[in-house]
Structure formats: structure tokens, C-alpha cells
Amino acid sequence: xxxxxxxxxxxxxxxxxxxxxxxxxxxxxxxxxxxxxxxxxxxxxxxxxxxxxxxxxxxxxxxxxxxxxxxxxxxxxxxxxxxxxxxxxxxxxxxxxxxxxxxxxxxxxxxxxxxxxxxxxxxxxxxxxxxxxxxxxxxxxxxxxxxxxxxxxxxxxxxxxxxxxxxxxxxxxxxxxxxxxxxxxxxxxxxxxxxxxxxxxxxxxxxxxxxxxxxxxxxxxxxxxxxxxxxxxxxxxxxxxxxxxxxxxxxxxxxxxxxxxxxxxxxxxxxxxxxxxxxxxxxxxxxxxxxxxxxxxxxxxxxxxxxxxxxxxxxxxxxxxxxxxxxxxxxxxxxxxxxxxxxxxxxxxxxxxxxxxxxxxxxxxxxxxxxxxxxxxxxxxxxxxxxxxxxxxxxxxxxxxxxxxxxxxxxxxxxxxxxxxxxxxxxxxxxxxxxxxxxxxxxxxxxxxxxxxxxxxxxxxxxxxxxxxxxxxxxxxxxxxxxxxxxxxx
Amino acid sequence: xxxxxxxxxxxxxxxxxxxxxxxxxxxxxxxxxxxxxxxxxxxxxxxxxxxxxxxxxxxxxxxxxxxxxxxxxxxxxxxxxxxxxxxxxxxxxxxxxxxxxxxxxxxxxxxxxxxxxxxxxxxxxxxxxxxxxxxxxxxxxxxxxxxxxxxxxxxxxxxxxxxxxxxxxxxxxxxxxxxxxxxxxxxxxxxxxxxxxxxxxxxxxxxxxxxxxxxxxxxxxxxxxxxxxxxxxxxxxxxxxxxxxxxxxxxxxxxxxxxxxxxxxxxxxxxxxxxxxxxxxxxxxxxxxxxxxxxxxxxxxxxxxxxxxxxxxxxxxxxxxxxxxxxxxxxxxxxxxxxxxxxxxxxxxxxxxxxxxxxxxxxxxxxxxxxxxxxxxxxxxxxxxxxxxxxxxxxxxxxxxxxxxxxxxxxxxxxxxxxxxxxxxxxxxxxxxxxxxxxxxxxxxxxxxxxxxxxxxxxxxxxxxxxxxxxxxxxxxxxxxxxxxxxxxx
Numbered sequence: 001x002x003x004x005x006x007x008x009x010x011x012x013x014x015x016x017x018x019x020x021x022x023x024x025x026x027x028x029x030x031x032x033x034x035x036x037x038x039x040x041x042x043x044x045x046x047x048x049x050x051x052x053x054x055x056x057x058x059x060x061x062x063x064x065x066x067x068x069x070x071x072x073x074x075x076x077x078x079x080x081x082x083x084x085x086x087x088x089x090x091x092x093x094x095x096x097x098x099x100x101x102x103x104x105x106x107x108x109x110x111x112x113x114x115x116x117x118x119x120x121x122x123x124x125x126x127x128x129x130x131x132x133x134x135x136x137x138x139x140x141x142x143x144x145x146x147x148x149x150x151x152x153x154x155x156x157x158x159x160x161x162x163x164x165x166x167x168x169x170x171x172x173x174x175x176x177x178x179x180x181x182x183x184x185x186x187x188x189x190x191x192x193x194x195x196x197x198x199x200x201x202x203x204x205x206x207x208x209x210x211x212x213x214x215x216x217x218x219x220x221x222x223x224x225x226x227x228x229x230x231x232x233x234x235x236x237x238x239x240x241x242x243x244x245x246x247x248x249x250x251x252x253x254x255x256x257x258x259x260x261x262x263x264x265x266x267x268x269x270x271x272x273x274x275x276x277x278x279x280x281x282x283x284x285x286x287x288x289x290x291x292x293x294x295x296x297x298x299x300x301x302x303x304x305x306x307x308x309x310x311x312x313x314x315x316x317x318x319x320x321x322x323x324x325x326x327x328x329x330x331x332x333x334x335x336x337x338x339x340x341x342x343x344x345x346x347x348x349x350x351x352x353x354x355x356x357x358x359x360x361x362x363x364x365x366x367x368x369x370x371x372x373x374x375x376x377x378x379x380x381x382x383x384x385x386x387x388x389x390x391x392x393x394x395x396x397x398x399x400x401x402x403x404x405x406x407x408x409x410x411x412x413x414x415x416x417x418x419x420x421x422x423x424x425x426x427x428x429x430x431x432x433x434x435x436x437x438x439x440x441x442x443x444x445x446x447x448x449x450x451x452x453x454x455x456x457x458x459x460x461x462x463x464x465x466x467x468x469x470x471x472x473x474x475x476x477x478x479x480x481x482x483x484x485x486x487x488x489x490x
Numbered sequence: 491x492x493x494x495x496x497x498x499x500x501x502x503x504x505x506x507x508x509x510x511x512x513x514x515x516x517x518x519x520x521x522x523x524x525x526x527x528x529x530x531x532x533x534x535x536x537x538x539x540x541x542x543x544x545x546x547x548x549x550x551x552x553x554x555x556x557x558x559x560x561x562x563x564x565x566x567x568x569x570x571x572x573x574x575x576x577x578x579x580x581x582x583x584x585x586x587x588x589x590x591x592x593x594x595x596x597x598x599x600x601x602x603x604x605x606x607x608x609x610x611x612x613x614x615x616x617x618x619x620x621x622x623x624x625x626x627x628x629x630x631x632x633x634x635x636x637x638x639x640x641x642x643x644x645x646x647x648x649x650x651x652x653x654x655x656x657x658x659x660x661x662x663x664x665x666x667x668x669x670x671x672x673x674x675x676x677x678x679x680x681x682x683x684x685x686x687x688x689x690x691x692x693x694x695x696x697x698x699x700x701x702x703x704x705x706x707x708x709x710x711x712x713x714x715x716x717x718x719x720x721x722x723x724x725x726x727x728x729x730x731x732x733x734x735x736x737x738x739x740x741x742x743x744x745x746x747x748x749x750x751x752x753x754x755x756x757x758x759x760x761x762x763x764x765x766x767x768x769x770x771x772x773x774x775x776x777x778x779x780x781x782x783x784x785x786x787x788x789x790x791x792x793x794x795x796x797x798x799x800x801x802x803x804x805x806x807x808x809x810x811x812x813x814x815x816x817x818x819x820x821x822x823x824x825x826x827x828x829x830x831x832x833x834x835x836x837x838x839x840x841x842x843x844x845x846x847x848x849x850x851x852x853x854x855x856x857x858x859x860x861x862x863x864x865x866x867x868x869x870x871x872x873x874x875x876x877x878x879x880x881x882x883x884x885x886x887x888x889x890x891x892x893x894x895x896x897x898x899x900x901x902x903x904x905x906x907x908x909x910x911x912x913x914x915x916x917x918x919x920x921x922x923x924x925x926x927x928x929x930x931x932x933x934x935x936x937x938x939x940x941x942x943x944x945x946x947x948x949x950x951x952x953x954x955x956x957x958x959x960x961x962x963x964x965x966x967x968x969x970x971x972x973x974x975x976x977x978x979x980x
Contacts, residue, residue, distance in 0.1 A: 029621065031559045031608065036621050039552035039636060046553060062529035063536060068610070068641055068657050069521045069580075072587065076595045086587040086596050090559075092610070093583045093598065095645040097562065097576040105566045106576050108583065108607055117598055118521065120558070120582070120610075131519065131526050140832065146529060151558055151641065155585040167558050342630065 033159035033166030043299035084218020162279035170274035183267035194239035209461025233434020241271035291356030307364035327392030440480035442473035523649035523656030533789035574708020652769035660764035673757035684729035699951025723924020731761035781846030797854035817882030930970035932963035
């Protein structure tokens with residue numbers, strides 16, 4: 001067993017990096033800002049993908065695939081969109097290398113310069129809406145409800161594994177509708193899907209809201225988001241759903257004949273979540289012993305460790321474990337029986353704790369005689385001895401309990417770190433301590449910008465369910481009719 | 491209904507393009523050589539992915555994800571590999587655009603030039619073996635059995651939708667082993683998985699073999715492949731599995747301490763199949779009426795079409811169809827009940843035929859009275875009237891029969907178009923007519939090249955099960971000990 005993890009309370013950032021590394025989730029690659037997602041990390045991402053994909057399909061969406069490359073002229077077509085993404089994109093300028101005539105190795109072949117540069121997609125509105133022009137002629141062709149799972153490149157200057165990487169994986173839904181109303185409903189429906197996924201799979205409580213104009217997606221008329229709180233009190237935007245109006249239809253000339261036989265531009269939405277959710281998962285639940293995984297996303301939900309000295313003991317233990325393992329699998333639970341004799345059981349305990357396996361069963365010779373088994377929970381780090389009889393059923397219930405408990409814990413943490421603040425002094429003091437601040441804001445971009453400059457806090461969202469409440473802007477004292485969520489954010 | 495498809499016998503190439511388009515599988519994008527895979531085409535690809543992924547996991551592999559970018563210096567490290575891929579790659583040279591100071595739009599920011607160019611992965615051996623250096627220290631770390639699903643870019647000059655595109659989707663397995671023997675076994679195991687998938691899912695008979703040295707993957711010591719025959723008698727390489735020896739371990743300095751406590755380079759394999767398989771699927775089975783899908787890969791396995799005039803008729807028919815639909819779904823069969831009243835049933839029949847739906851059920855008022863239903867098979871284009879009673883069970887059996895029949899038909903076609911040829915005159919004549927030629931070859935790259943120049947035929951593979959048979963090279967007359975497969979190929 002290597003040295004202990006850094007503690008959250010001492011160095012949150014280092015604690016996060018070390019968990020990512022030691023739980024074998026991911027690592028930085030040789031390419032600046034790009035990560036390698038290792039098998040254990042990827043197995044969690046696959047579980048996220050599967051659950052989300054099922055939810056998308058249940059809401060009528062189909063998957064498709066569009067090109068990695070966006071011609072520069074396409075990016076230029078929607079002005080705000082271009083401004084938002086041009087400054088951090090990977091640009092392909094050539095299509096061939098050749099042998100270096102002046103030395104070893106390869107050089108870019110100057111004769112193979114592209115007529116028009118290609119941008120690696122920083123998001124796919126432009127390339128997709130260019131295709132939609134050919135797909136949409138009549139209201140009968142609508143709605144188009146398409147999603148794609150893809151890799152994305154944004155040349156971020158400061159990167160952080162999973163949270164902000166130059167290349168990341170995501171899904172992006174791109175829908176086209178015949179009416180504004182229908183597009184807004186779709187935008188809200190997908191926000192609901194994201195919130196449902198965050199809460200019921202990641203066990204992550206989120207606030208549903210919409211962004212201030214300054215924080216909107218480049219090219220959107222309205223950006224909805226889900227915001228979650230990490231254990232250091234910072235916010236993490238965990239998913240966004242955009243109502244794009246007719247902006248992209250206009251930029252790419254996508255018109256259709258409506259039921260009244262008139263030509264009209266189509267209405268658009270786009271929505272996405274990314275491997276950033278891996279960062280949210282890690283930072284929201286894990287502890288100083290390592291990763292804590294919600295059972296629904298754990299690649300291994302139950303690990304069984306035999307405690308033995310002799311091969312005979314192991315054989316006797318294995319004979320008892322076999323039906324337990326089968327019973328768990330029959331309930332759809334993923335189980336690993338770790339009888340590897342190259343490692344001691346103490347090492348295994350620490351390893352599976354580090355990797356966040358929700359339930360550990362351990363069985364030694366004495367248990368065998370007593371007909372009992374040790375059951376350890378990763379979330380509470382508690383252990384109890386249970387009869388072997390009925391253990392599969394017990395574990396099934398326990399996994400559900402752990403899933404619920406992890407959520408409840410995160411919700412309690414968020415509630416305890418959410419503050420109604422009415423004065424600027426209090427705001428400045430509180431923001432240093434972290435957490436979400438519910439405060440009045442006068443609604444201007446100018447105030448928002450000044451608050452950000454002075455405190456590094458941003459408006460995370462204007463909650464959908466914020467009650468109307470007359471008040472005064474915490475910064476300017478101007479009137480405001482409801483509180484918004486301020487926080488420092490990832 | 492639009493005009494008929496071109497006939498295979500008249501214009502095979504145009505027939506293929508039209509099926510891809512009219513069955514709504516894919517389309518060319520605005521980016522040269524890059525395709526858009528449309529929802530119906532992507533649904534087939536997803537079924538392929540799911541089946542393959544399950545097979546990879548059943549053979550002990552895990553998924554992971556590695557960066558899209560390969561630094562130029564990495565590509566240079568394995569010499570043959572560099573030569574093989576440098577001539578057709580997309581090169582990222584800059585990481586920012588900026589507003590054009592001399593006019594409208596955006597230009598590449600010359601200040602944002604990368605120190606080292608990045609190549610969009612044409613395959614991932616280089617980036618993955620660079621990562622493996624950190625993963626492999628001891629024989630205990632081996633084997634590493636990793637796969638990734640990813641997009642790939644090879645700047646092909648002549649592209650053809652699904653078959654050869656600048657960007658395509660694939661999976662690439664990359665494994666590391668402690669011994670040569672184990673790596674060779676892995677290479678052969680995965681070839682077996684591919685053959686199994688091709689035959690049992692795509693219903694595509696394949697010849698397992700290895701490539702001549704000239705046709706090997708750049709950097710491989712041995713390339714195994716599966717080769718299939720299309721309906722125009724041309725060959726389509728449908729999957730490859732490479733034994734890479736220690737080439738990449740040496741290029742990226744990946745050494746491990748073996749059981750004898752000595753430092754040794756790791757042994758490698760890589761293997762992949764791509765969206766090219768979509769092309770194989772289409773070209774192997776479809777007919778002049780459109781796509782023919784093997785039931786196991788059909789997004790819709792059964793379509794049910796009501797034949798009615800009045801809403802009352804439809805209601806009566808729907809009431810009978812509901813339990814049929816439920817019965818089919820209970821058997822795990824994907825069903826679409828198309829009661830859309832915007833289209834006539836004749837249009838629907840043609841549409842689902844074009845889209846290759848394996849079984850069509852149709853029910854009219856008269857059927858209702860008779861307690862019967864019309865069952866149409868896409869593969870044979872035959873129809874029969876069956877009692878409604880027991881229809882779900884019948885359809886389940888029928889789907890299996892169709893799957894087997896499609897395979898048998900393709901196998902018969904291949905057998906009828908495979909020829910043992912012993913003279914050069916016959917070779918030249920036969921190659922013009924298409925099909926596989928089994929002929930003796932003297933084993934030299936020189937002869938192989940000359941045959942290619944004179945006839946456009948290449949050695950598709952040296953079949954693994956080719957019997958030893960003394961003979962004379964069909965071109966030079968030099969001695970040969972077994973026949974190899976020659977064909978023109980996609």
C-alpha cells in the first residue's frame with residue numbers, strides 16, 4: 001500500500017488529482033491538455049453513456065454521426081458562435097507529411113496545404129445545421145431529434161483532468177422543430193433528463209436554472225443548465241441545454257414549408273453533457289480514503305475477498321462463495337470475486353476502497369464455521385457481520401440504500417453550504433468560505449462583471465423554481481425580483 | 491414512390507450509392523471525403539458495435555480512450571509505420587483563429603502556431619504505446635487487453651461512402667503481452683472473433699487468411715485478415731488483426747521485467763474493424779429493390795402495416811395488432827407498427843422493402859374476418875397468409891431462417907464465383923469476369939506487383955486452411971506449395 005491520499009481539507013485540488021491517478025481513472029497524455037481515460041475510468045463513463053443513451057431514446061431521439069471537421073467558413077456563419085469558439089480551436093491546415101529533405105524525420109508538405117482550413121469541432125451546430133438544410137423541406141420532416149456521441153476539441157489554456165481538457169468526450173443533441181414553443185419544450189425536457197440522470201444515477205443533487213445572458217452558449221437565445229456543488233463549496237456546471245431560436249437556421253438557410261404553406265426558418269435546440277461529469281462524480285462523493293461510487297455507476301458493485309492461509313481454506317471458502325456470487329449475479333449485480341493469491345487481503349481492502357467499490361464482502365475460516373459473512377459499506381465505511389443465508393437479497397437492498405444515502409449526503413452538504421445573503425460585506429466574506437450564495441442581482445451584465453472581478457464569483461444560474469421575492473441587488477442596491485445563485489466555479 | 495433503383499447488373503456502383511442514399515443510411519458531407527451517418531444507418535452501426543463490444547468483453551478486453559492527436563515525432567518513431575501513414579494525414583498546425591484585420595471573417599492566427607504539429611490519428615499504435623510505457627513494468631502488468639471505439643482520419647484521395655472515407659469510425663484493439671506466443675494467439679483469437687461476427691451477425695461468409703508481406707499493416711510482422719466477396723465479384727477486406735512483434739515496444743521503449751527477472755520488450759497486437767463493414771453489409775446482400783438486412787442487425791426486424799379505409803377499420807385492426815406487437819416484443823423482437831395515415835400502404839411496402847426490414851406483416855379487414863395475416867419476407871420477396879394464432883412464434887422462427895438463408899445465399903454466391911486457375915491466360919480472362927481466383931504464386935513481391943500491374947488483382951490473402959498442394963506459379967511457373975486468393979478489391 002502506497003502512502004495515504006492528501007486530505008480534502010488540506011489540499012482539495014491535490015486530493016482530486018491523486019484520486020484520479022490512484023483509482024486508475026485517467027492520466028494526462030503526452031499531448032498538451034489531452035487525457036487518456038483508463039479502463040476503470042472508462043467503464044464508469046460507459047455506464048453513464050448507456051444510461052443517458054437509454055433516456056435519450058426513451059424521449060424519441062436517435063443517434064447519428066457528423067464529421068469531425070468544420071470548414072472555417074461554416075464557423076464564421078453565425079457571428080456570436082464564431083466569436084465564442086474561434087479563439088481556442090485546433091486548426092488543420094495540411095493533409096500530408098513528407099520526408100525531410102534537410103535532415104531526419106518528417107515535415108509538413110507545403111504542397112499539401114488545404115484550400116480552406118478545417119477546424120476540429122469545438123461543438124457541431126455549424127456542421128449539423130449545414131446538413132439539416134438538405135433534410136428539412138416541410139413541416140412533415142420535423143421534428144428532427146438527433147444526438148451524437150463524439151469527441152470535441154477546445155484549445156483551453158488551463159486544463160484539468162476530466163473538468164477541462166483540450167479533447168473531451170460528450171454527447172450533443174441537435175434538434176430542429178417547426179415551432180418556437182416546441183423547441184423551448186424540448187430544451188426544457190432535456191434539462192429535465194439531465195437533472196434526472198444527475199440525481200438518480202450520479203446521486204448528485206442539482207439546481208435547474210437558466211444562465212444570465214453573459215454566460216449563455218455562443219449563439220443561443222437561452223441557455224439552461226444544471227449546477228452542482230462540490231465538496232469544496234465550488235459549483236460545477238454539469239450539463240447545458242440551449243434554445244437556439246432560429247439563429248442557426250438563418251445562418252445555414254434552413255427553411256421549411258409550414259402547415260400554413262409559408263416558408264419559415266426552423267427552430268433549434270442543442271444540449272450536451274461530457275466527461276466533465278466524471279469530475280463531478282469524483283469531487284462530489286469521494287473521501288480521504290479514495291473514490292466513492294454510487295452503485296448504479298460502479299463497474300464493480302460488490303467485491304468478495306476470501307481471507308485464508310492455506311489452499312485448503314481457500315477451496316472451502318470458494319465453495320461457499322460460489323453460490324453467493326451466483327445469487328448476486330442473478331439479481332443483475334456486478335460482482336468480482338478476488339481470489340488472486342499475489343496480494344494480501346489487507347492490500348485488497350485498501351485497493352477496493354480506493355476504487356470506490358460500494359460493497360465489500362469478506363469471508364474467512366471462522367465465518368465459514370459460523371455461517372456468517374462480513375459486509376462493508378464504502379459510503380459509511382461501516383462493517384457488520386451477517387448470516388450467509390439471504391445475503392444476496394440483503395446486498396441488493398444495501399446497494400439501493402447506498403445509492404440513496406450518497407445522494408442524501410450530497411444534498412445535505414449543499415443545503416448546509418447555501419446561504420441567503422443580503423449585504424455586500426456578507427457576500428464578500430461568504431464567498432471566501434465557499435458555497436452557494438442566494439442573492440439579489442439587478443439583472444445587468446455590468447453588475448455581474450463587477451461582482452466577478454471583485455470576488456471571482458459568477459452567476460451560476462437563475463433557478464427555474466426561484467420564488468418571486470422583492471429585494472435589492474446585493475452590489476448596487478437596485479431593485480430585483482428574485483434571488484440568483486452566485487458561486488465560484490470550476 | 492420515386493423512380494426505381496439502378497440495377498446491380500447494369501451499374502453496380504450507382505446501385506450502391508443509391509441504396510445508401512435512398513435507404514437513408516448516410517450522405518456525403520460538405521467536408522471532402524467525410525460522411526454523415528444518418529440515424530437509420532447509425533442504428534445498424536450501433537447494433538454492430540454492441541455485438542462486437544460484447545464479444546470483446548467476453549474475451550477479456552476492456553475499453554479505454556486515447557487522444558485524437560499524435561505528435562509528429564511519435565509517428566516518426568516506428569519507421570515503416572511513419573512511411574505508411576505520413577502521406578495521407580490531417581495535420582493540425584495552429585490552435586487559434588482571429589478576426590481578419592484586412593477584411594471579413596476569420597483567419598488562422600500566425601501567433602498561435604504549435605511548436606510541434608499534431609496528426610489526427612490515422613491509427614493509434616504510436617499514442618497508445620507511448621502511454622503503455624508508463625503502464626508496463628513487470629510481467630504482472632501483462633497482458634494489457636484494451637480496445638477503443640474512435641474516429642480515424644486518413645486523407646484518402648479517392649473516397650467512397652462507407653468503404654473508404656477520410657474520416658471513419660472504428661474500434662482498435664491494442665494489446666501487450668509477455669511472450670511472442672501469447673501475442674500470436676491473441677492476434678488469431680481476434681481474427682476468429684471477427685470471422686464469427688461477420689458470419690453470424692452480418693451473415694457474411696469470410697475467408698480467414700494472412701496477408702502477403704506487401705499488403706501488411708505498416709509496422710506489423712504479420713497481418714491476418716478476413717476477406718469477403720461482394721455481389722460484383724470483388725473482394726472486400728472486412729477486418730484485420732496484426733501481430734506487431736516488438737516493433738512498437740522498441741520504438742516507444744516499453745520494457746518489462748519478465749518472470750526470469752530479465753528486462754524484455756513487450757509483444758504487441760492490434761486489430762480493427764470499421765464502418766467499412768456497413769459497405770460490406772449493403773453490397774453483399776442487397777438486391778434491385780433495396781437493402782436486405784440480416785435480422786440480427788436490423789434496427790426494425792418486423793414492420794406491421796394496417797390496410798384500411800376508414801378510422802373504424804383502423805381501430806378494429808389496431809385492436810388485433812396490439813397483442814401481436816406485444817407478443818413479438820416479449821420475444822425480444824423489434825417491431826414497428828406503422829399506422830401513420832399520411833402515407834398509403836403501397837408506399838409503405840416499398841419504403842420498408844427499400845430499407846431492408848426483414849419481415850413485413852400486413853393486416854386488412856378481410857384478414858380480420860378470416861383470422862389471418864399476411865407475412866412477407868424481404869430476403870426472398872415471398873408472401874404467405876398465416877393464421878394470426880401463433881404468429882409471434884412463427885415470426886421468431888422466420889427471422890432465424892432469414893438470417894441463415896442470407897448467409898447461405900452469400901456463401902453459395904462466393905462458391906460459384908471462386909475458381910481454381912492454373913494458367914496465365916485463364917487468370918487474365920477470369921479476373922475480368924470477377925470472383926476469387928485460387929492460384930499458385932511463387933511467393934515473391936515482384937510477381938505480386940506484376941500481377942497487380944497487369945490485372946489490377948491483388949493477393950487478398952493466403953488462407954489459413956489452404957491445403958499444401960504442389961504447383962507452379964500462375965505467372966512465373968516457379969514452384970509453389972499452396973494456392974492463394976487473388977481478386978480485384980475495394
